[in-house]
Structure formats: C-alpha cells, structure tokens
Amino acid sequence: MLHELPDYLRKKHTMLIGLWVAKQEPDMTIFLQPFVNQANKLSEYGFKWNNKGKEIMSKLFPITCCVDSPARCAMLNMKRFNGIHGCTYCEYPTVKIDNVRKYPMIENIPKLRTDESVKRQMAFAYYKYCSSTQSKQVDVLGVWGPSALMNLKHFNIVSGMIVDFLHACLVGLTELHTNIIFSNVAEEYYVGDPTKTHLINQRLLSIKPPTCVGKTPRGITERNNWKASEWLTWLLYYSIPCLSGLTKKKYIIHLSLFVRAMNILLSDSITPKMLHTANELPITFVFQFGQLYGNNYMHYNVHRLLHLRESVKNWGPLWAISTFPFENENKLVLRMKKNNSVVDDIFIIKMEWIMDYNEDYSMEEINDLIEDYETFEAGYNSHIENLLKPNGMEHFYQALHLKIIDIYTEKTDNIPN
Numbered sequence: 001m002l003h004e005l006p007d008y009l010r011k012k013h014t015m016l017i018g019l020w021v022a023k024q025e026p027d028m029t030i031f032l033q034p035f036v037n038q039a040n041k042l043s044e045y046g047f048k049w050n051n052k053g054k055e056i057m058s059k060l061f062p063i064t065c066c067v068d069s070p071a072r073c074a075m076l077n078m079k080r081f082n083g084i085h086g087c088t089y090c091e092y093p094t095v096k097i098d099n100v101r102k103y104p105m106i107e108n109i110p111k112l113r114t115d116e117s118v119k120r121q122m123a124f125a126y127y128k129y130c131s132s133t134q135s136k137q138v139d140v141l142g143v144w145g146p147s148a149l150m151n152l153k154h155f156n157i158v159s160g161m162i163v164d165f166l167h168a169c170l171v172g173l174t175e176l177h178t179n180i181i182f183s184n185v186a187e188e189y190y191v192g193d194p195t196k197t198h199l200i201n202q203r204l205l206s207i208k209p210p211t212c213v214g215k216t217p218r219g220i221t222e223r224n225n226w227k228a229s230e231w232l233t234w235l236l237y238y239s240i241p242c243l244s245g246l247t248k249k250k251y252i253i254h255l256s257l258f259v260r261a262m263n264i265l266l267s268d269s270i271t272p273k274m275l276h277t278a279n280e281l282p283i284t285f286v287f288q289f290g291q292l293y294g295n296n297y298m299h300y301n302v303h304r305l306l307h308l309r310e311s312v313k314n315w316g317p318l319w320a321i322s323t324f325p326f327e328n329e330n331k332l333v334l335r336m337k338k339n340n341s342v343v344d345d346i347f348i349i350k351m352e353w354i355m356d357y358n359e360d361y362s363m364e365e366i367n368d369l370i371e372d373y374e375t376f377e378a379g380y381n382s383h384i385e386n387l388l389k390p391n392g393m394e395h396f397y398q399a400l401h402l403k404i405i406d407i408y409t410e411k412t413d414n415i416p417n
C-alpha cells in the first residue's frame with residue numbers, strides 16, 4: 001500500500017507482493033527475505049520511470065506493517081501473546097490466571113520495547129541458541145531470535161508494526177466485552193436474559209442508519225455472524241443507546257470511555273490535546289475492566305488498547321492504516337479459490353512481475369515493463385469474470401500481450417513448490 005496516495009486511492013491500489021500456498025503457516029524467514037532484499041534495493045537505488053515524457057526517479061521506503069497479532073509475532077520471531085512476555089510493544093510480564101497467561105494491570109509500568117532493544121534481544125537469543133550444547137531455542141524477554149525484518153532498512157520493528165484496530169479493538173475487544181455481558185448469567189452486568197435481549201434487538205432493528213454507515217443493523221443475537229464493520233457501528237453508535245437503562249450506570253460509563261477514545265482516534269484530524277485525552281481514557285478503561293469484569297478477562301486485546309495512542313501519534317488516525325483493505329482483498333483470493341487451477345498461476349505472474357524489477361534495466365526496458373504491467377492490470381480487471389469460466393485462462397492470455405507469459409515461463413523453474 002502506498003501511503004503517499006490519498007486514502008481512497010491507496011485502498012484501491014493495494015499490491016500483492018507474495019502469496020504463501022501451503023497447508024502450514026509460512027516460514028517467515030523464507031517468505032519475507034525476498035521482499036526485504038527487493039525493498040532494500042528500491043529504497044537505496046530507487047528506480048526511474050517515465051510519466052508523459054518526463055523522467056522521474058522514485059525510491060520506495062517500507063515504513064509500516066499492519067497485521068493481526070499471530071502474524072506480527074511470527075514476522076518478528078517473537079512469542080505469541082499467550083507467552084510470558086507476549087506483547088511486541090512492551091516487556092509486560094503476563095500473569096497466569098486459570099492456567100492461561102493474562103494481562104491484569106500491574107503497579108510497575110512495563111518497559112516499552114524499542115527497535116534497538118528488540119534487535120539486541122534478537123542477537124542475544126541467537127547467541128544463546130548457538131552456545132547451547134543441545135541447540136535449544138531460548139527466548140529473551142519473548143524474542144526467539146533474528147527476524148528477516150531486522151535487515152529491512154528504514155523500518156522500525158516496534159513502532160512500524162501498527163496496532164491493527166480491526167482485530168484488536170473490533171473483533172477483539174468489542175466482541176469480548178459484548179460476549180461477557182451477554183453470557184455471564186450470575187453477574188450483575190448480565191444483559192443476556194430473554195427480556196433484555198428482546199429489547200436490545202428491538203432498539204437495534206429500529207435504527208435507520210444513514211447511507212454512509214452502509215449496512216442496516218442486525219440483531220444482537222446474530223452477533224456471531226457480524227462483520228468487523230458491524231462491530232464498529234455497534235461500538236461507536238449503537239452500544240450505548242441500546243444498553244442504556246438495562247444495566248447499572250457504572251457499566252455504561254465504563255463502556256463510554258472506550259467509545260469516546262475510539263471516536264477520537266478515528267477522527268479526520270487529531271490535535272495533541274485530543275491525543276492526550278485519547279491516552280487517558282484507555283488507561284482508565286483498561287484499569288476498570290479488570291475491576292468490573294475480573295482479571296480473568298484481561299486478555300491481550302484489552303492490554304493492547306494501551307498502545308493505540310502511540311500508534312496513532314506516529315502514523316495518524318486508526319482509519320488511515322488498518323487491515324480493512326487487506327481483508328477486502330482476501331475476499332478476492334477466497335473467491336478465486338473456487339477455481340484453484342487458475343488462481344495460483346495468476347498470482348504467481350503478478351508477484352513475479354513485481355519481483356522481476358531490476359535496477360540494471362535500461363529506461364526502455366522499464367517502460368516496456370510498465371506498459372506490460374498496465375496491460376496486465378487492465379486485462380486482469382476486465383477479464384476477471386472470464387477467468388472463473390472454463391478455459392478462462394486461455395481467454396485471459398489472449399487479451400494480454402505475451403511478454404507476461406514469457407516472464408512466467410522463464411521463471412517456472414524457480415517458483416518454489
């Protein structure tokens with residue numbers, strides 16, 4: 001995703017740079033190393049291209065990465081969030097509650113991780129591994145060892161990993177909070193009995209949202225099928241009015257801290273004063289979360305709220321960089337999965353074209369590649385439906401100039417199984 005494009009364009013022109021096709025999770029070193037190599041070349045040497053006769057030199061700098069928590073831990077070669085030091089942003093020592101690692105508020109503020117501290121821990125973990133007689137891997141404060149990303153120039157492996165509010169706040173914390181209040185029958189905050197549920201459903205279904213919201217609300221009893229965008233509207237707009245009067249005021253006030261913080265962090269522009277407020281609200285919310293619902297519910301998604309403000313301070317409002325656009329792209333991949341004989345070829349071609357860039361190319365060769373790629377993109381979009389029909393691939397190739405196929409054919413031997 002190119003950050004210098006306006007928001008509506010950057011979401012429209014996301015680029016696929018790699019696809020891991022296997023039943024197992026990817027080996028992140030193998031998966032990331034080609035990207036790191038190419039990205040370093042592009043940030044150091046840049047590339048020349050031609051825009052209507054004018055020669056332009058551009059450089060690409062990889063500065064942020066937005067993925068869910070399991071992927072972030074794997075990319076950084078760190079312990080998952082259920083480890084003793086499972087937070088990739090701070091050195092919080094998790095606490096075992098009911099045999100599971102949790103994140104209750106503690107008196108000592110945990111030390112924040114930095115690019116330098118994590119890289120030092122990566123090197124130390126590797127040293128410990130090499131000096132171990134049994135070649136046993138031992139973590140250093142949650143860091144297992146080196147990551148391919150430590151060699152990515154201009155990239156900060158702590159602050160560059162943006163907190164993804166889709167997974168952390170919506171399908172993470174908002175869903176957790178809703179499930180807690182709708183499922184714990186014996187608790188005073190319980191609102192899941194038939195009478196209250198019916199009333200909440202009535203309130204929800206009577207809401208007629210403006211077109212900018214998109215979907216009309218579905219009943220709270222259908223929440224297992226809610227998409228992230230529905231969790232967003234529930235949190236920001238529906239939760240407080242739907243729950244009001246059905247639970248004690250202190251629970252509504254507590255929830256409003258989170259709602260207010262998210263409203264600020266999702267604003268079009270955020271002043272330092274707003275950012276300060278958006279820092280205090282989550283601290284109070286997280287502190288009271290343990291008091292109101294119990295430390296048993298102090299999951300990583302609750303703790304991660306404490307790191308949102310830093311992410312927004314560094315990179316802008318939450319809407320600017322999230323996994324929403326990538327989740328939408330995933331739908332395309334899933335749709336094409338129905339015809340998998342075609343899918344692998346298409347994505348390998350697209351990936352190969354991008355990876356094929358070489359700074360030794362002449363201007364003419366680069367222009368040829370750009371022209372091919374534009375043709376490829378145009379063909380890709382207009383013939384996407386034909387691809388899903390029998391013999392679609394043949395039709396697709398015919399619509400393109402054949403150099404793309406040449407690139408594909410030449411490199412077939414090098415494509416990993």
Ligand SMILES: [Zn+2]
Pocket residue numbers: 087088089090091092303304307
């Ligand atoms: Zn943390």
